[in-house]
Amino acid sequence: MAKQPDPARRSQRSRQAILTAARELVSEVGYAKLTIEAIAARAGVGKQTIYRWWPSKGAVILDAFLALSESGPEQDITLPDTGDLEADLRAVMRATVAEFADPDFERPIRALNTEIINDPALAALYLEKLAGPVDEAKKARLRSAQRAGQLAADADLDLALELLYAPLYQRWLLRSGPLTAQYADALVDAFLKAMRPTGPS
Amino acid sequence: MAKQPDPARRSQRSRQAILTAARELVSEVGYAKLTIEAIAARAGVGKQTIYRWWPSKGAVILDAFLALSESGPEQDITLPDTGDLEADLRAVMRATVAEFADPDFERPIRALNTEIINDPALAALYLEKLAGPVDEAKKARLRSAQRAGQLAADADLDLALELLYAPLYQRWLLRSGPLTAQYADALVDAFLKAMRPTGPS
Amino acid sequence: MAKQPDPARRSQRSRQAILTAARELVSEVGYAKLTIEAIAARAGVGKQTIYRWWPSKGAVILDAFLALSESGPEQDITLPDTGDLEADLRAVMRATVAEFADPDFERPIRALNTEIINDPALAALYLEKLAGPVDEAKKARLRSAQRAGQLAADADLDLALELLYAPLYQRWLLRSGPLTAQYADALVDAFLKAMRPTGPS
Amino acid sequence: MAKQPDPARRSQRSRQAILTAARELVSEVGYAKLTIEAIAARAGVGKQTIYRWWPSKGAVILDAFLALSESGPEQDITLPDTGDLEADLRAVMRATVAEFADPDFERPIRALNTEIINDPALAALYLEKLAGPVDEAKKARLRSAQRAGQLAADADLDLALELLYAPLYQRWLLRSGPLTAQYADALVDAFLKAMRPTGPS
DNA sequence: AGTTAAGCGAGACGGTACGTCGAGTCTTTGG
DNA sequence: CCAAAGACTCGACGTACCGTCTCGCTTAACT
Structure with missing residues (x-):
């Protein structure tokens, strides 16, 4: 049985840096040319830190978006309702x-x-x-x-x-x-x- | 100026082998794990022969599907029209x-x-x-x-x-x-x- | 100026476990494949405990041998002298x-x-x-x-x-x-x- | 059964560049700090080209020395014999x-x-x-x-x-x-x- | 006895290099 | 003279360890 990393010890600094880097890079070079290596480099983070917490490149991207949504924590998303x-x-x-x-x-x-x-x-x-x-x-x-x-x-x-x-x-x-x-x-x-x-x- | 290959001399045998191999491999391993190298190997073809005639992996796949459609060349696709x-x-x-x-x-x-x-x-x-x-x-x-x-x-x-x-x-x-x-x-x-x-x- | 560890507080239990683990691992996997991490894991010890007390992998190995020699503390090594x-x-x-x-x-x-x-x-x-x-x-x-x-x-x-x-x-x-x-x-x-x-x- | 590379097609240019780079780097940084990656970079060669032809770092080094000896091909190594x-x-x-x-x-x-x-x-x-x-x-x-x-x-x-x-x-x-x-x-x-x-x- | 400061196990971290894989290019060889 | 075969450069992969760095948790020594 593989050892699971302990979320309590997770570095929030690294997490944010990775998600930000991922978002930036996706905008700059597009998804197809996005590499884990580039995210790690941009975020100033070891590659292992990405592999430790995300199972795939897609999961990182998804998380990057989730983090955006969560950042506005009051998101009771409500659509306009004028009656019309x-x-x-x-x-x-x-x-x-x-x-x-x-x-x-x-x-x-x-x-x-x-x-x-x-x-x-x-x-x-x-x-x-x-x-x-x-x-x-x-x-x-x-x-x-x-x-x-x-x-x-x-x-x-x-x-x-x-x-x-x-x-x-x-x-x-x-x-x-x-x-x-x-x-x-x-x-x-x-x-x-x-x-x-x-x-x- | 780059030299263009001459379509007239193109080997139809290789073309068919490549398209068939592409179709088979996509079914077997899925798209994400599909490689040009594997297609070439399966088709018994040099990689260059693929690069010579298609600009990208997606183009090969697309062509593989087009070839299928073309194979029934008389297809005036028509939908049923019973009046209802x-x-x-x-x-x-x-x-x-x-x-x-x-x-x-x-x-x-x-x-x-x-x-x-x-x-x-x-x-x-x-x-x-x-x-x-x-x-x-x-x-x-x-x-x-x-x-x-x-x-x-x-x-x-x-x-x-x-x-x-x-x-x-x-x-x-x-x-x-x-x-x-x-x-x-x-x-x-x-x-x-x-x-x-x-x-x- | 770096702080020196205090030898008086050193855990003899850990020291012995490390030296033993080092000796075992060298026998099992050979020197080239020997890692500090493996020694620490085998000894049930944090990596830092090794780095605290030894400057290099070689020093650990050497110490492992020295410890063996010392264990027979009466070693007035003497060679046979029959006169011939x-x-x-x-x-x-x-x-x-x-x-x-x-x-x-x-x-x-x-x-x-x-x-x-x-x-x-x-x-x-x-x-x-x-x-x-x-x-x-x-x-x-x-x-x-x-x-x-x-x-x-x-x-x-x-x-x-x-x-x-x-x-x-x-x-x-x-x-x-x-x-x-x-x-x-x-x-x-x-x-x-x-x-x-x-x-x- | 793994496919063997064909020595006939081997690039002599790459071979020489690798051996030379290996020799230089061993002199500059010593053996312990010598990496395959550095040899490849210095030689302007892909790592794979090294792994293709040599089984280990040591084999590269040895070959680098052999190449030196061979370069003087007439070497009937003879020691002085003055009679004394x-x-x-x-x-x-x-x-x-x-x-x-x-x-x-x-x-x-x-x-x-x-x-x-x-x-x-x-x-x-x-x-x-x-x-x-x-x-x-x-x-x-x-x-x-x-x-x-x-x-x-x-x-x-x-x-x-x-x-x-x-x-x-x-x-x-x-x-x-x-x-x-x-x-x-x-x-x-x-x-x-x-x-x-x-x-x- | 209670406090405090060290060593400790654990393990996440930024890094470097590993050995492998595939992309796309270039070269040699055979039909 | 094209195309197979495949070696080449390049770059990213995912892994393994490095040596450093917190974390709580003992554990001894000194109030």
């Missing part, structure tokens, strides 16, 4: 489109996706730690819309989220089409049509 | 779900996606050569439905395809939920609601 | 040959020599603590022979010892020839010829 | 003493000895390729002396060489005494006494 579902969704979708267009944001996210695709364990971690909370916030907004009678009360919210976001995600990932505000609006329209409450008998 | 759009879509979507569940199919496709995400040039090639023809067939079916008044006449077919397939694609790629026949049906339902023709008057 | 120099020397040389042939003896001694060759300080320590007393005993026997008129009275005893033992040592170290009783006898013969008293004028 | 054995031996021994005192000579030789002690295969190679020819030349001189009646005709020449050189070698290796011209002379004296022909009648 369509307006709120458009705002959110347009913002998402803009986010995906930002190169500083794009590169690390592509990196993360590359790893996640081929590593189920990492995917699970990603869904739980990063995607999960965000999705929960989105669902909360949709539930509010359901209570307001703006959305079918029996709608499957997981499927609803996919309907809304998956087309955007796919287009971005495969670069199969332009990501514009118009596109965002079109998605909201289609989503609302699909999910609108069935009219009174 | 809902039934036809359910059949197609259920078949797609089943396909994604087949491990022999899954590994190479994940491999391809991994490469495509990080290589725009490859993505373009993929969209043109592999996804394109299939999408065209899907759109043809939808256009037929439009003519039959089962689908909004002014619907954006690109967006329509995304609405239908992207949720499935995302769920498969990120392993974020089960891929079942029920799920396929639910997607078809949502799609039809979103895309149904706006009532008369 | 030739017979006495043959016995001693044959015993030495046999000693060198014992694998349990050979490995540690080779280890020690490896270190000594490249570390003058260690060599000095070795000569003083280990070789010195033994050489003194040998010289005592030769002096006795000089008094008995069996050896040139003006012979340089350091050189005499070298003449007798160095060929054996070299042959063993470089494995340049067989170590047999015959060889031991031949060395004694040559030695006696070289060192016999010059005849009366 | 004592004078000739004194000259040779004094020269040897001087050689051992030269630091540029000392470091590599110590390096070589360190390796040889712990590696029987290397030792055999050393004896055959480096020590062998030199010893043969020395024996030739002694045979000449035997023919001239200056040495016992039945003397074992291997033992003779050891008697003459081993004390010097041991004193140098263990730094157990000064290496002077006087010492060289004393060794010659002792040697001649031990090996002189037994008187007539």
Whole structure:
């Protein structure tokens, strides 16, 4: 049985330096050219210190993102709720489109996706730690819309989220089409049509 | 100026051996552990012969798939058209779900996606050569439905395809939920609601 | 100025455990593959405890041997003196040959020599603590022979010892020839010829 | 079964660069601090090229020395033979003493000895390729002396060489005494006494 | 007896080098 | 005269130890 390192003795200084270096390097050289060696060098850390605490390069990257999220500890992620579902969704979708267009944001996210695709364990971690909370916030907004009678009360919210976001995600990932505000609006329209409450008998 | 190899003199024997070896190895060891060296060895070919004709590992993989498609050269891909759009879509979507569940199919496709995400040039090639023809067939079916008044006449077919397939694609790629026949049906339902023709008057 | 550890507080338990572990490991894996880490682990001791008390790996090994010699504390090493120099020397040389042939003896001694060759300080320590007393005993026997008129009275005893033992040592170290009783006898013969008293004028 | 590299395709340019770099580095930093990595870097060579052709660091060093000897290909090593054995031996021994005192000579030789002690295969190679020819030349001189009646005709020449050189070698290796011209002379004296022909009648 | 300061086991740390693997290039050889 | 074979340089891999550095925990000596 292999000996496990003792988390109590872990150097927080090194941990932060590694995560920061990983984030910087992913932005600078991209994920494909990212090496453990470079992270260690940039962080001023022995390679073993990385291998000791992370099982794979992908895990480091994921952790680097998690650390970002955690740093704002008050993150009760809440989406705008003005009562006008369509307006709120458009705002959110347009913002998402803009986010995906930002190169500083794009590169690390592509990196993360590359790893996640081929590593189920990492995917699970990603869904739980990063995607999960965000999705929960989105669902909360949709539930509010359901209570307001703006959305079918029996709608499957997981499927609803996919309907809304998956087309955007796919287009971005495969670069199969332009990501514009118009596109965002079109998605909201289609989503609302699909999910609108069935009219009174 | 670098010398270009002369395609006329290219050995078809080597080309086929390389593509076959690539396909086999991707199935056996997965994409992450696939190496040019292994492909060359398996194909009984010098490494240089691979580098001479393909710019990257991803290009070889892509070519390996293209070769498969081309092998049935008469493929005017056509989707079933019984006149009943809902039934036809359910059949197609259920078949797609089943396909994604087949491990022999899954590994190479994940491999391809991994490469495509990080290589725009490859993505373009993929969209043109592999996804394109299939999408065209899907759109043809939808256009037929439009003519039959089962689908909004002014619907954006690109967006329509995304609405239908992207949720499935995302769920498969990120392993974020089960891929079942029920799920396929639910997607078809949502799609039809979103895309149904706006009532008369 | 670095703080010196206080020998009075030194743990004898740890010291013995380290020396024993060092001796065992040298026998088991040989000197080249011997590591401080392994010694510490085997001895159930922190690495620092070794670094605190010994300046180098070679010093630990040397100490391990010294400890062995010291354990028989009455060691007034004395060589047999029957009055018959030739017979006495043959016995001693044959015993030495046999000693060198014992694998349990050979490995540690080779280890020690490896270190000594490249570390003058260690060599000095070795000569003083280990070789010195033994050489003194040998010289005592030769002096006795000089008094008995069996050896040139003006012979340089350091050189005499070298003449007798160095060929054996070299042959063993470089494995340049067989170590047999015959060889031991031949060395004694040559030695006696070289060192016999010059005849009366 | 592992594939063997093909010596015919070996790059002589790389081989020479490696041997030269090894020789230089052993002189500069000593054997203990010599690393394969440094040799490769200095030689402008990939590490693999070293590992491909040599089984160990010691083998590289040995080869580096062999290459030196081979470079003067006509070397019928011959020792001076003026007819005066004592004078000739004194000259040779004094020269040897001087050689051992030269630091540029000392470091590599110590390096070589360190390796040889712990590696029987290397030792055999050393004896055959480096020590062998030199010893043969020395024996030739002694045979000449035997023919001239200056040495016992039945003397074992291997033992003779050891008697003459081993004390010097041991004193140098263990730094157990000064290496002077006087010492060289004393060794010659002792040697001649031990090996002189037994008187007539 | 209680305090305190050392040595101690443990083991994480920044490093260096290891020996291996594969990438992509260059050279030799054989069909 | 192309392409197989494979040796080459390069760089990263993941591992093993180095020697240093905290950590708590004994354990002895000195209040």
